[in-house]
Amino acid sequence: IFLLDIADWNNIRWFECMESLSKIVGKQNVHFAIRQHVKGRSMAFNETDPDSKPFSEFGEVLNYEEAKKHGYNMIKVLRYAVRSDLAESIEKVLIDTQQNQRKHSDEKDHNVLPDLVTTSDIPDRVLIDRPGDVVHFFPTTWGKDNMSSLRCAVSRAIQAVGREANLTVFTDFSSFGAGDESGRSEIHDSYPIGLLHYKIVVVAQRDFHEGHFRLMEALIGGALVMTDPMHPLPYMLEDGKSVVVYTSLEDLKAKIRYFLEHEEERLAIAGRGFEVASTHHRTWHFMERLVFGRWSYF
Numbered sequence: 001i002f003l004l005d006i007a008d009w010n011n012i013r014w015f016e017c018m019e020s021l022s023k024i025v026g027k028q029n030v031h032f033a034i035r036q037h038v039k040g041r042s043m044a045f046n047e048t049d050p051d052s053k054p055f056s057e058f059g060e061v062l063n064y065e066e067a068k069k070h071g072y073n074m075i076k077v078l079r080y081a082v083r084s085d086l087a088e089s090i091e092k093v094l095i096d097t098q099q100n101q102r103k104h105s106d107e108k109d110h111n112v113l114p115d116l117v118t119t120s121d122i123p124d125r126v127l128i129d130r131p132g133d134v135v136h137f138f139p140t141t142w143g144k145d146n147m148s149s150l151r152c153a154v155s156r157a158i159q160a161v162g163r164e165a166n167l168t169v170f171t172d173f174s175s176f177g178a179g180d181e182s183g184r185s186e187i188h189d190s191y192p193i194g195l196l197h198y199k200i201v202v203v204a205q206r207d208f209h210e211g212h213f214r215l216m217e218a219l220i221g222g223a224l225v226m227t228d229p230m231h232p233l234p235y236m237l238e239d240g241k242s243v244v245v246y247t248s249l250e251d252l253k254a255k256i257r258y259f260l261e262h263e264e265e266r267l268a269i270a271g272r273g274f275e276v277a278s279t280h281h282r283t284w285h286f287m288e289r290l291v292f293g294r295w296s297y298f
Helices: 014-025 065-069 084-103 149-165 180-185 191-197 214-220 249-261 263-280 283-292
Strands: 002-005 031-034 132-136 169-171 198-203 224-227
Touching: 002 014, 014 031, 084 191, 084 214, 132 149, 132 191, 132 249, 149 169, 149 249, 191 198, 191 214, 198 214, 198 249, 214 224, 214 263, 224 249, 224 263, 249 263
Parallel strands: 002 031, 132 169, 132 198, 198 224
Antiparallel strands: none
């Protein structure tokens, strides 16, 4: 029997559930996995905080060894997978775009995606023309909860570097979807287009808990993805190789400038990030870890 807790905040009664089921089927036949694996994260930002303020209150990784001491199976850690509905939506946008390009170009037009010629292993999705520079799908102010000050600060930093370096940036989700629960329930038609439009997609987690859908959503879009630190990064993701980790707002702005000026490095990291997301973090990989117990691959 597999029990899963994928909520942002863990259910305080999960251990009671394990105990009750174990009395019926035996401890070794009950497996429990939980998404929350960090406690004490506190990344709240004030508008007066300097951009140089380093991120530091990451919290500590929870130790679930206690359950094993009592004869239960080891508590497993879950991570978010790529949303299949978004992956399919992105594929549809790319296919529709290619078909439209064929209709409006002759056979010698090498801007058509299927005709891209490259000697690299970088996927076509990464090499498409992306007219926008940087996007973070969150506004500069948000009054609906008290858990998004970091996200707002990140958006303000992106707006600032956009003005300083004359970049094309966007920091909102009004054109690409909705916030709160509705944003998790369905994919807005414009969201996959937005992911394919920008060279760099920045993501940030909530102030008080780690993990979100946005990271894998951004990676599957094929842009270079920048994220705040995680404990640890999901399986196979490496800072500077498949994703870029920023450790302060100042660091974020510096890395945005750097990677927009160094296209070859940007594309290589973006390509590797897409590869990791598509070959290790789809929903069927998630199920394989559950069924076959490959828990080191979280």
